[in-house]
Amino acid sequence: MTVAVSGTVGLRDVARRLDQLGSLFALHLTPMAHWTWVFVKGGRTISETAIVQGYYAPHHAHFILPLSYLTTPPTSFSKNQQLQQQRWQYCEAHGAMGGLCDEDTPDPLPVPPPPPVAQQWALDGVPVVVTAGNRHQYLYHTLTTLLTTPGAQHNNILVALGDAPQPTTQLLRLLNITFTKLVVHGKDNNKLFRYYRSVFQYVARTFPDAPAVIILDEDVQVSPDFFSYMSQTLWLLYHDPTLYCVNGYSATGFQGISHDPKTLLRANVQVEWGFAVTLGFVKEVISRWPSDPSETDTLFYDEWLYKHGSKGRECVFPEISRTIHYGIGVNSEAWSTEMYFLFKPMVREAHVYLDNVNRMLQRPWEEHFSRSIKEATPLTGNPCSDTFVPSINTATNFVFYYRVNKKPDGQLDYRNFLYAATCLNAWGVSEQGLHQKVLTVRVSMLATLYLVGAPYSPYAHFRPRHIRPWVYDLVSDEDDKIIMKRIAEIQIGKYKILNWNVTSDSLMDLLSVTN
Numbered sequence: 001m002t003v004a005v006s007g008t009v010g011l012r013d014v015a016r017r018l019d020q021l022g023s024l025f026a027l028h029l030t031p032m033a034h035w036t037w038v039f040v041k042g043g044r045t046i047s048e049t050a051i052v053q054g055y056y057a058p059h060h061a062h063f064i065l066p067l068s069y070l071t072t073p074p075t076s077f078s079k080n081q082q083l084q085q086q087r088w089q090y091c092e093a094h095g096a097m098g099g100l101c102d103e104d105t106p107d108p109l110p111v112p113p114p115p116p117v118a119q120q121w122a123l124d125g126v127p128v129v130v131t132a133g134n135r136h137q138y139l140y141h142t143l144t145t146l147l148t149t150p151g152a153q154h155n156n157i158l159v160a161l162g163d164a165p166q167p168t169t170q171l172l173r174l175l176n177i178t179f180t181k182l183v184v185h186g187k188d189n190n191k192l193f194r195y196y197r198s199v200f201q202y203v204a205r206t207f208p209d210a211p212a213v214i215i216l217d218e219d220v221q222v223s224p225d226f227f228s229y230m231s232q233t234l235w236l237l238y239h240d241p242t243l244y245c246v247n248g249y250s251a252t253g254f255q256g257i258s259h260d261p262k263t264l265l266r267a268n269v270q271v272e273w274g275f276a277v278t279l280g281f282v283k284e285v286i287s288r289w290p291s292d293p294s295e296t297d298t299l300f301y302d303e304w305l306y307k308h309g310s311k312g313r314e315c316v317f318p319e320i321s322r323t324i325h326y327g328i329g330v331n332s333e334a335w336s337t338e339m340y341f342l343f344k345p346m347v348r349e350a351h352v353y354l355d356n357v358n359r360m361l362q363r364p365w366e367e368h369f370s371r372s373i374k375e376a377t378p379l380t381g382n383p384c385s386d387t388f389v390p391s392i393n394t395a396t397n398f399v400f401y402y403r404v405n406k407k408p409d410g411q412l413d414y415r416n417f418l419y420a421a422t423c424l425n426a427w428g429v430s431e432q433g434l435h436q437k438v439l440t441v442r443v444s445m446l447a448t449l450y451l452v453g454a455p456y457s458p459y460a461h462f463r464p465r466h467i468r469p470w471v472y473d474l475v476s477d478e479d480d481k482i483i484m485k486r487i488a489e490i491q492i493g494k495y496k497i498l499n500w501n502v503t504s505d506s507l508m509d510l511l512s513v514t515n
Contacts, residue, residue, distance in 0.1 A: 151227025219327020248274035270306035
């Protein structure tokens with residue numbers, strides 16, 4: 001078992017279990033530790049080494065390990081006996097494969113087809129493209145959840161490989177998944193930018209007559225309701241030119257502020273983990289997608305689509321997410337993954353019937369939005385206060401106006417929004433997730449709060465004259481302390497880092513006393 005760099009941030013309660021299994025170091029690793037533990041299953045440590053400080057430090061462990069031969073788990077005679085033998089041959093060479101290599105209750109191969117969804121016809125002709133590379137453990141988890149989700153069609157799933165190492169291609173052959181290899185060059189984000197351009201080009205060439213395509217990455221887990229959700233919302237893309245994507249991931253649905261699996265929202269947001277776009281949009285952006293990454297102002301393909309491809313169009317997304325982004329890669333690290341992604345609420349049941357899908361069309365949505373804000377009860381005061389939103393027992397809309405200023409370069413300054421949104425445990429890092437500079441926050445199942453940016457939001461004219469837009473710089477010292485405490489609590493989260501200042505010397509002293 002090896003954990004490197006920021007991986008120890010995510011051990012959490014598992015560290016206690018590893019300690020019970022015999023690890024000396026598991027409970028004492030710093031957030032940036034490198035750790036290797038070799039042990040016999042069931043007990044007895046063979047080797048355990050750690051570098052507790054050193055982000056880029058090389059980590060070497062040397063030991064002599066005599067290996068015994070493990071017999072292949074027995075398989076009853078059947079027409080897929082050869083497939084089972086291939087499974088165990090794969091498992092002999094690769095670890096951390098979850099249910100694929102569980103000797104007692106292995107995942108069934110081939111994967112049984114799941115039941116259809118109510119509007120299965122809406123998914124006909126819509127390919128599902130999974131982008132992948134050399135993280136075959138991630139890919140297996142993603143594909144098995146995808147293949148077992150109601151509405152999934154095995155033959156409609158294709159994996160587009162940017163890197164195609166043997167473990168990945170072997171796994172896809174084992175699962176009988178169609179895949180293609182795309183030739184890409186570069187490194188890190190430069191390479192990824194070229195890769196996703198190749199993915200879009202491949203989709204346009206291979207599925208020119210498809211109405212839409214669903215795309216997700218190899219480190220995205222889908223909800224049991226994923227295809228049901230897509231089957232009920234895809235038609236919006238065909239009928240509303242002011243939309244460019246349907247996201248399975250919720251831009252605003254964080255812990256404590258997502259309550260209703262039947263509710264949809266729309267806003268300015270980039271394509272996110274598990275999304276659908278039309279083939280018309282695919283072809284449109286290909287014509288403008290630069291082949292040389294140096295010709296663009298961002299190397300993040302999703303940000304590029306948002307800034308240069310959306311042309312002001314919005315996306316539809318659920319209040320409670322239908323996907324979770326669980327992986328660590330080039331553009332993700334442990335702190336933000338812990339804070340925003342791993343514990344994102346996700347719908348855990350299938351066949352959720354969505355409310356008011358028609359309302360996502362531009363005109364009905366804007367009429368609903370205007371009416372909701374106009375009739376909402378204005379709130380003032382400190383958005384980080386425990387009493388900011390009154391307790392209610394009936395469905396109620398609230399509105400909070402915050403000041404939006406202009407920077408010297410003419411860009412809008414969302415500093416006041418950042419503080420207000422963060423107080424409510426909402427996404428405040430950027431303006432994404434806002435509809436016309438308004439963020440919708442479901443404070444509870446009964447209470448909806450609209451954060452309206454004044455004066456630049458078209459909905460700001462509903463502000464009563466006696467209500468002044470909130471400005472962080474004008475809060476009292478007492479309120480500022482409340483805000484800073486609340487933000488610190490959110491950023492630190494429920495996990496406290498006790499081993500931050502551990503050194504090799506202090507660890508050796510601790511172990512010598514313990515022993």
